[in-house]
Amino acid sequence: MNVHLECLSHTPLLGHFDPPQAVLDEVSALQHAARERIAAFDPELVLLFSPDHFNGFFYDVMPSFCIGTGAHAIGDFGSLAGALDVPFELATACASAVIDDGIDVALSHDMQVDHGMAYPLEHLIGSLTRYPVIPVFINAVARPLPTFKRARMLGEAIGRWARGTGKRVLLIGSGGLSHQPPVPEYADAPEPVRRSLDGAGYTLSEEERAIRTKRTIAAGKAFAEDQRTLHPLNPAWDNGFLDMLEAQAYLQLDSVPNDLVSALAGRSTHEVKAWLAAFAALSAYGPYRTGHRYYREIPEWIAGFGALSARPLGA
Template identity: 80%
Template structure:
């Protein structure tokens, strides 16, 4: 039994509106290095914690957590599209174990995922289907949001199950860090947008998909010109969060409210709960040591962009 962890920010704007060449190469280089580490580890199973951006989960049914026993990626923002290699029996067993452990996670036999899931598979592994992967969705944009404590307990439950498999397990957390792209809020959205958030956005037309892409690109360009056009990035919060992951003191987040995080770091910062769940899962294997920490503000991608790797000391 062994375990390896990689957490990585994702961005739909890669290739659409990039930072200066030295910064872009810095990010691409760190992703290649992580990809090499994963290839050397050669996982038998990947557990991927990730959010969604109103592309697969909507207000008609919005679980806090969902475990996919089958999944397909839609290819938004030119990310990889196609079927994920989800091991049905293992994923079903994982879901049952998590529920029996007191975490009310939903299941999906055909989870629709977007760039939040496809990005790490593309840039850390190179394909959607190279390794068996269990996708674990964490609601990060649709109020009411799960708390940090519940995300931690979800991760611990998944980790206990993963440790029991005896397999080489790769844990991935995708998302964050501080950012607030132009994702609509239901309470203030016009009627047509509410219809999309209620489920009409599940099958967007090519024209509507392109319009959504272009709006995000435009927001990135505007943010570079005026850092007040969107919620500011917060490197102090981001690095404090990374410190807690590295020192395994993240239970402090149990006392942090969702509203406070939205106020200080942006509404989409809740994607860091995917990182928290991944590290909590790693803790189920025993004490760990982190490495390869990276952080940079990248306004072109509307993100505090980070990466962090870790291994169990007993692995």
């Protein structure tokens, strides 16, 4: 077996506003089990698909997709901070292959990443640097958004390249599922917020970042009391999406409009495209089987929270 996949929801609210201990124990147990599977697999390369939350990518230049040849995590919400171990030559080769395969992807020699990438590295691996990792950003919050079809095609192109390396490759997708935290919309944002979305947020002061953190924690507390304060979670959408991944039937998503997904499950639900890209990359290795499925609505974290692993048939 030379490929393994783990997908996991992420949350910045872990440790800031948590669900009951029994739920925390469930999540901790599933993460621990995933870490053990990954350690047994012992990857030579990690491909990490994840979004950003206006911490590293802004409207001054907002790509649909970006591959990092170098990256550092900012440590927002108390997540891990510091440089990722990004293999420059391999990441450059990956980006070149994807472009040659017909997918126009941006490149960053110093990608700034937030909890969206730090969370899965911390909770699935335990470190930002234990394994070489190539970060793949997928825009999930800044309109206009990439389509499901393009995210799938991106994943397939990366999977074809990864298969050709001959390395043991770990695919990680992180994000979603249904949720709509208080991320501002550019169209109706006041001027100071627009400046932040246009790039001023790249270098927030500690005080400014603390304000963002407190605002999100307050939103989680309010949402736990009353799901009408934000877009409600949608377990039917979440489980339907997981069903499609398990059945290898995600081509059905090609024709699903972005606006429909936002209306059904919240504007940040587009983070599931990171899961889709990871599974599409896995499909380049042939048919697969899934396992270790988990799903629970966790309003304290403003999320339909899930996990799913997969590996090729016969592995």
